[in-house]
Amino acid sequence: MNPALDLTTAATVLVLFSILWIFLGYWWGRGNSELDDYMLAGRKVGLSLATCTAMATWVTSNTTMVAPQLALQMGIWGMVGYSLGSVGLLLFAPMSSRIRSLMPTGYTSGDFFRLRYGTTSWRIFLVISLVYSMFWLISLGMAGGILIESLSGIDYKIGMTVILTICVAYTMLGGLKAVIGTDFIQTVVILVGVVAVGVMVAQSPSLDNIFQETMHRRPQLLNLLLPAGIMFLFNNLLFGMGEIFHSNVWWSRAFAFGKGVGFKAYFLAGIFWAPVPIAAGFIALASVAMDINIPQPDQVGPIVAAAVLGKAGAVLIFVVIFSALASSLDSLLAATSDLLLEDVYKRHIKPNASRQNMRKAATIVTLLLGLVTWIICLPRISDLARMLHFTGALVASTIWPIVAGLYWRRTNRYGAAAAMVLGSALGLVSYFAVGFYVAALSGAAVSFLVTVITTLLWPQEFSWDSLHEKEDSMEQ
Numbered sequence: 001m002n003p004a005l006d007l008t009t010a011a012t013v014l015v016l017f018s019i020l021w022i023f024l025g026y027w028w029g030r031g032n033s034e035l036d037d038y039m040l041a042g043r044k045v046g047l048s049l050a051t052c053t054a055m056a057t058w059v060t061s062n063t064t065m066v067a068p069q070l071a072l073q074m075g076i077w078g079m080v081g082y083s084l085g086s087v088g089l090l091l092f093a094p095m096s097s098r099i100r101s102l103m104p105t106g107y108t109s110g111d112f113f114r115l116r117y118g119t120t121s122w123r124i125f126l127v128i129s130l131v132y133s134m135f136w137l138i139s140l141g142m143a144g145g146i147l148i149e150s151l152s153g154i155d156y157k158i159g160m161t162v163i164l165t166i167c168v169a170y171t172m173l174g175g176l177k178a179v180i181g182t183d184f185i186q187t188v189v190i191l192v193g194v195v196a197v198g199v200m201v202a203q204s205p206s207l208d209n210i211f212q213e214t215m216h217r218r219p220q221l222l223n224l225l226l227p228a229g230i231m232f233l234f235n236n237l238l239f240g241m242g243e244i245f246h247s248n249v250w251w252s253r254a255f256a257f258g259k260g261v262g263f264k265a266y267f268l269a270g271i272f273w274a275p276v277p278i279a280a281g282f283i284a285l286a287s288v289a290m291d292i293n294i295p296q297p298d299q300v301g302p303i304v305a306a307a308v309l310g311k312a313g314a315v316l317i318f319v320v321i322f323s324a325l326a327s328s329l330d331s332l333l334a335a336t337s338d339l340l341l342e343d344v345y346k347r348h349i350k351p352n353a354s355r356q357n358m359r360k361a362a363t364i365v366t367l368l369l370g371l372v373t374w375i376i377c378l379p380r381i382s383d384l385a386r387m388l389h390f391t392g393a394l395v396a397s398t399i400w401p402i403v404a405g406l407y408w409r410r411t412n413r414y415g416a417a418a419a420m421v422l423g424s425a426l427g428l429v430s431y432f433a434v435g436f437y438v439a440a441l442s443g444a445a446v447s448f449l450v451t452v453i454t455t456l457l458w459p460q461e462f463s464w465d466s467l468h469e470k471e472d473s474m475e476q
Helices: 006-029 035-043 047-058 061-074 076-083 085-102 109-117 117-152 156-203 207-217 229-244 247-258 262-273 275-289 297-349 354-378 384-389 390-396 399-407 413-433 437-457
Strands: none
Touching: 006 117, 006 156, 006 297, 006 399, 035 156, 035 297, 035 384, 047 085, 047 156, 047 247, 047 262, 047 297, 061 076, 061 275, 076 085, 076 229, 085 229, 085 247, 085 275, 085 390, 085 399, 109 117, 109 247, 109 399, 109 413, 117 156, 117 229, 117 354, 117 390, 117 413, 156 247, 156 275, 156 297, 156 354, 229 247, 229 384, 229 390, 229 399, 229 437, 247 297, 262 275, 275 413, 275 437, 384 437, 390 413, 390 437, 399 413, 399 437, 413 437
């Protein structure tokens, strides 16, 4: 299939967006002299920006590209199951308020584990969180290369390099302020673009035609009793909860949002996000009705939009997915850099680092993180869905230690460590023995049992005041 965009058009769009995002990163980052400004946007982000950054960050390439892929592979349950990722945002809404009140001077999710459960659990959590972050970064970098190659014919490695370079550049320049500011613009672009593409695709072959052709050619996609689809439905619910509950992407925003903002922002973001995967996944069903050849499942979204809408549609889907990629890549770069800076550099390498030293180190950490991601992305090692869901067992094993640790004074610290280790191990066994669609389900189930049983049998008292770490501990 010939690319929908010619080289000149694709290059023009890339250059214009590159200039815009990098300029905005510089503009919003001009006043970032303090560490709190760079890492947490001054801890006073308002409701509109807070809602948009949560929404845009969760509308990743995995929403706009993997949701259609899963719909093509698992039918109705693929896209509906993916939409259950909104549950994680909705449930994190009250948690974000509690996090903000319990840890008013916190910086990362690692701070919580270190103070709540001690060194062993903290380090286990760090391994899980950093592995997940790297896999997510890699999937986003790969998605950028796939997008540009699918729509323009530009080599995968070149496209991947361009998108990573842009996001690393403006994140380094502006920190979380730049990330949140660009997320606001990207949210508007994503919502308008997804709605426009969905409407135009639905009008090309009629909805009735899409249904009839899908029933005739691939009836299993409309089968509500498809076993793998049903398993994926529950697996993705827990995977999404694990992704959000544990990730510093969401914890850093809980610390950055102004008081009273977190609950409203995450709740609204969850409501607005839920229809997006369904709209994106619908594109895959249209490909069946239109008899479009899809060389690889993770390319179905761009290829169908380009085939139906022509050059204008290709440009639109290019802009939408580019915005979705950037909104997630920048957030993940900033949050993972914070985790490396606070929990690895500060706590393991240079305990006496001052805030000034850490502010200087922050940009270096972001640059190195981007470089490592680029190196790993060079070979295209797997399809996006399977690669991301590999981490499902890991992140799902953190759900119950986090929830219990925030709300249950007597949670056993050794039980929390065991829950993460055993949940991750058995979840990975399920991943390889059964499939990616059960890994998070298995990991969460084991983690739940271990957390609850160890706490009921060997409860350990904890004082919430222990989470109020003094700010001057960062001034050393």
